[in-house]
Amino acid sequence: ADDSIAGDSGGDGATSGAPGQWGALPFQNAGAGTLLSNTTIRFGSTIRLANSSPQLSNVTISSMAAAALTPDAASNPSGSGNRAFGNQTNGIAMPGFSSIGATQVSLVGIPYVIWSCVVNFTNPVTISPGVIFKAFAVYGSGNFIQGVQALGTPSARLLIRSAPPP
Numbered sequence: 001a002d003d004s005i006a007g008d009s010g011g012d013g014a015t016s017g018a019p020g021q022w023g024a025l026p027f028q029n030a031g032a033g034t035l036l037s038n039t040t041i042r043f044g045s046t047i048r049l050a051n052s053s054p055q056l057s058n059v060t061i062s063s064m065a066a067a068a069l070t071p072d073a074a075s076n077p078s079g080s081g082n083r084a085f086g087n088q089t090n091g092i093a094m095p096g097f098s099s100i101g102a103t104q105v106s107l108v109g110i111p112y113v114i115w116s117c118v119v120n121f122t123n124p125v126t127i128s129p130g131v132i133f134k135a136f137a138v139y140g141s142g143n144f145i146q147g148v149q150a151l152g153t154p155s156a157r158l159l160i161r162s163a164p165p166p
Contacts (some may be wrong), residue, residue, distance in 0.1 A: 021044070030052035031048070035056075037055075037057040037058060041059065044064055047069050047162040055079045060083050064088065067091060071094070077107045079108070105131055
């Protein structure tokens with residue numbers, strides 16, 4: 001157990017955690033009423049979202065063995081003040097999606113990382129101010145261009161940029 005927070009909980013002297021020390025933190029069918037606020041999550045493999053849309057507010061995700069968050073196409077986390085560092089991927093991994101059903105993309109602070117895939121929004125989508133997308137060889141289809149409303153503001157710009165290869 002990681003004793004850097006709250007001291008020696010196991011009574012076995014000072015110990016520290018490591019990425020992947022425990023498995024995924026799964027959210028299954030967790031609606032918008034699910035809230036993590038002022039929370040630190042570390043030393044797992046990933047936070048896996050399955051048909052889940054939790055609210056994350058001031059959440060720090062670090063030292064994970066994979067991506068900070070791994071959602072399926074039916075998941076849509078929201079919130080602000082979040083950060084990810086020291087993970088294999090410091091972002092929300094979006095590998096191999098053929099379609100994304102979200103109508104609002106609004107998680108701020110942790111970038112959406114799109115791996116080489118086709119991104120097809122099945123509904124018109126609104127992207128909130130402060131959202132960041134990083135892309136590796138993305139090919140848009142469907143409503144990707146036609147249905148997107150990018151709502152950046154002068155103080156909270158929307159950033160869509162390429163990322164260097166992993």
